[in-house]
Amino acid sequence: MKRLGTGWLLALQFFSVIPVKKELPMEKTNVTSMYLMLPLLGGFLGSITAAAIWGLLEFTELSPLFLAFTVVIFGILLTGGLHMDGVADVGDAYFSYQDRKKRLEIMEDPRIGAFGAMALILIIVGKIIVVAEVIDEISLMAIVLVPVFSRIGLLLFFTTTGSAKEMGLSAFFHQQTDGKWIAMGAFIYLAVIFGLFGYWQSWGAAFGLVALLLVLLYVYRKWCLKNFGGVTGDLLGAYVEGTEFLLWTAFLFFI
Template sequence: MDKIVADTVRAVSFLSRLPVPGRYFSDGAVPAAQSSRSYPLAALIVALPAAALLFLLRSVGLDALFAAALTVLVLALTTGALHEDGLADCADGFGGGRDRDRVLAIMKDSAVGAYGCTALVFSILLRIAGVAAIASGTSAAAAALAVIGVAVISRAAMVWHWHYLPAAKPDGVAASAGQPSSDSTAFALISGVVIGGVLSLPAAGFGGAITALLLAAILCSGFTRMTSARINGHTGDTIGATQQVCEIVSLLGLALWI
């Protein structure tokens, strides 16, 4: 249990800007992959501020669309737009690169191009629309739990993508982060499915929870295969993009049942 707690704290530190106790890093830098099994557990904490805000705003009667926009804003602020950055870089690289080397070069460039801007705009709009659809059709508490549930599901998908593909560049940042083991991946997927599914039930019922999980699995698998075909491996950007894509389709899966 102590190891799971330590891994969860380290995962929270890696996935967000939330402060964590320094004693969990007393042994020095730890490869990010070592804490990957706890990503779905860390998502419970990372998404909590946004979910709490949504609950409060809807409880006082604020319009669902406005509340959803503020919720997505807080999610981005809490993570430092970590995953949004990955999505934008992937969109630029996959959209503008004709071969593997060019795709990787574009993804490494810090500038954001037309593909990246378009991806960010639609990611933000779709997530706001998804949260608003859920918040307008269910209780404040159920909507807040759904936001956390979707966060859990999408972080589990990150681990799946990360484990399935090797690092695209042996000397890159992703390679230095390591790769989740089979046991860590299994733990992340099982905990993500169970926790994410249970938290989604109050908003959309069993059908909605299953739909959200299935859509996340399908899109994660499809994006992973596309990434393998384009660059023969993963990068930090593709891991972040996986989270964004799976969060969007998980929200869609829930909204379809509300």
């Protein structure tokens, strides 16, 4: 239990804006626990967003567009824009049309280029539009579970894909995790979330979202290996944002 508690605090420290002013151990068991906590963190952050939407629905008569804006902005603010930073860096790197080594160097550059800015605009605006289209038709539980789904996919992506670089935070985490435990945890989460989403929303939607998640994981993994030679922190962040966008889009067809 102590390791799980440490993993939860590490997840908050690395993947959210919630302050954890404590120096935590980074041993293999603790970092593995941190990754296993990510779907729970997604559910926690999604619950905060869902609570905000519930308050707006209960006490105001705001438009679906404003509610969608709130969903997207909360997602950015609660993670400190961590995953959006990945979208920008990956956009700049991929559309540079350079070789693999140069693309990895571009992702390390803290400055944002034109392609990165365009990628950010497209995914933020696109996400707002899609959420606005479906927010009147879905339950608040969907707002909670979308970030859980995306982080389950992240666990599978991370544990099945080697690091693209020998150095860096992603490479360090690969060395400090037990992939078998993470993969096992991801499939347990997937089974539980499938049941919850099927019960609260619909079984057809649950099956469709799980199938979509696995297909997206396969396609994105192949694309990363081809263009970057593996995974980096930016590619993981871009995966979370891209997957959430496509999951929200799927509601247009599954709901």
